[in-house]
Amino acid sequence: MTTLDRRSFLKSAMIAAAGATNLHMLAAQTAPLIAPKSPNDNIHLALIGAGIQGQGDTKTALQVPGVKLVAVADCYDGRLAHAKELWGADVFTTRDYREILARPDVDAVLIATPDHWHKQAAVDAMKAGKDVYLEKPMIHLYSDGPEIIDTARSTDRILQVGSQRVSNVAYSKAKELLAAGAIGKLNTVNARWDRNSSMGAWNYTVPLDASPETCDWPRFLGTAPKIAWNPEHFFQWRKWKAYGSGVAGDLFVHLFSGTHFITGSHGPTRAMGTGSVRYWKDGRDADDVMLALFDYPEGFNLSLRVNFVNGGEESEGFLFTGDEGTMEIAGNSVIVTRVPHERDPGMTIGTFTNDMQRQLTAEHGRKYPVEHPAGSTYAAVENYSAPRGYSDSYDHFHNFFNSVRxxxxxxxxxxxxxxxxxxxxxxxxxxxxxxxxHWDPETMKLA
Known part of the structure; x- marks a missing residue:
């Protein structure tokens, strides 16, 4: 049993990220130069979309030294009022995020809107000269991706997506272990994210004052189909495909970002999914149970599962299987179980004649003489755990603001x-x- 302290984990993270950093530095050499912010200056942050995720993200972001919240945009008046309760009466609030983008004192924005607003808010922000922390999933439609990428390049703005697993020191350790051959050659990855509660199934509370007067329903709808005011659609938007991306966009995307970070893969080439609304039959059109299989060009398969009626407690994790062991990620811990192949493959000779058995046994003995291993004991199971209280969300925001500077x-x-x-x-x-x-992960196009 091995427990790593924070310093060891961070060292592993730096090693694992070195290759990617070199590529980023090479790209930076050809990009227009923008004067870095002084580490002593506050980065002025604005929040666009002050729902559950947005407020939680902001609380974490403000723990990073040198960050100040100056503005909040949301389509519900109650959340704008609460923003002032949380962060002070001097915080500027508005229903229209374009008013935030017009402010010269805003350096970066945190976008935590419904998925169908991700692309437009991010593109508008970058064109207004703001750096962007964009909650996952980055896209709602496939056509969103190229536009976001092209805008980030043409404006030379920083855009970081909010799947915090890529900043997690445990995932960096898993990346290092896999690359070092700890489990041999990878052949399958099994990942899950299960829940068994009403809140976990997105049945968020609707406030008593919800109405077309307190909620900017037309602005919320944006490009979505125009329907009559519906408070459930407004406050529980993840349950409908018009605004969200279902369990795939909410949870599968975390499992993909973790898999891609650890393996270095750019993505799968072939996919097959199945799912349905099995339990939460409340009018939603987003499945509450989904399973999917993916083929990766590196020679492994990925199996994903989300179940909102799993009969137990919330469960998230990975199991990486190689030809010499397994590596499990549970929370902020990595457990490696090594089972190397035996040198002696054994024989199946009992159905042959006695004479043939003697010949085969003699030949086998010459090829695989009996060995008596010596030396130190072998650690079949090793456990690596991040420090108690560790937060990958904090590290992800810390990395983002470092890029801004x-x-x-x-x-x-x-x-x-x-x-x-x-x-x-x-x-x-x-x-x-x-x-x-089918999908081409290099060109990022549907085949």
Missing amino acids: TRRQPVEDATFGFRAAGAALLSNLSIEKDAIV
């Missing part, structure tokens, strides 16, 4: 984010088409 590319740029979200949404596409679907 230094103008170096972030740990999860738009290309990485598109490859993770594009792969995740293959599950939805397969179910919709009732067919196997």
Whole structure:
């Protein structure tokens, strides 16, 4: 049993990220120069979308030294009022995020809107000269990806996607272990994210004052189909495909970002999904149970599962299987179980004649003489755990603000984010088409 302290974990993270950092630095050499912010200056942050995720993200972001919240945009007046309760009466609030983008004192925005607003808010922000932390999934439609990537490049803004697993020190350790051959050659990855509660199934509370007067319903709808005011759609938007991306966009995308970070893969080439609304039959059109299989060009298969009626407690994790062992990620811990192949393959000779058995036994003995291993004991199981109280969300925001200051590319740029979200949404596409679907992870296009 091995427990690593924070310093050891961070060292592993730096080693694992070195290759990606070199690529980012090479790209930066050809990009227009923008003066880095002084580490002593506050980065002025604005929040766009002050729901559950947005407020939680902001609380974490403000723990990073040198960050100040100056503005909040949301379509519900109650959340704007609460923003002032949380962060002070001097915080500027508005229903229209374009008013935030027009402010010269805003350096960066945190976008935590419903998925169908991700692309437009991010593109508008970058064109207004703001750096962007964009909640996952990066896209709602496949056409969103190229536009976000192109805008980030043309404006030379920092855009980081909010799948914090790529900043997790445990995942960095898993990446290091896999590359070092701890479990041999990888052949399968099994990942899950299960829940068994009403809140876990997105049945969020609707406030008593919800109405067309307190909620900007037309602005919320944006490009979505125009329907009559519906408070459940407004406050529980993840349950409908018009605004969200289902369990694939909410949870599968985390599993993809983790898989891609650890393996170094750009994504799958073939996908097959299945799912349905099995329990939460409340009018939603987003499945509450989904399973999917993916083929990766590196020679492994990925199996994903989300179950909102799993009969137990919430459960998230990975199992990486190689030809010499397994590596499990549970929370902020990594457990490696090594089972190396035996040198002696054994024999199946009992059905042969006695004479043939003697000949084969003699030949086998010459080829595989009996060995008597010596030396130190062998650790079949090793456990690596992040420090108690560790937060990968904090590290992810710390990495983002460091990129804002230094103008170096972030740990999860738009290309990485598109490859993770594009792969995740293959599950939805397969179910919709009732067919196997194909994706080119290099060109990031549906085949």
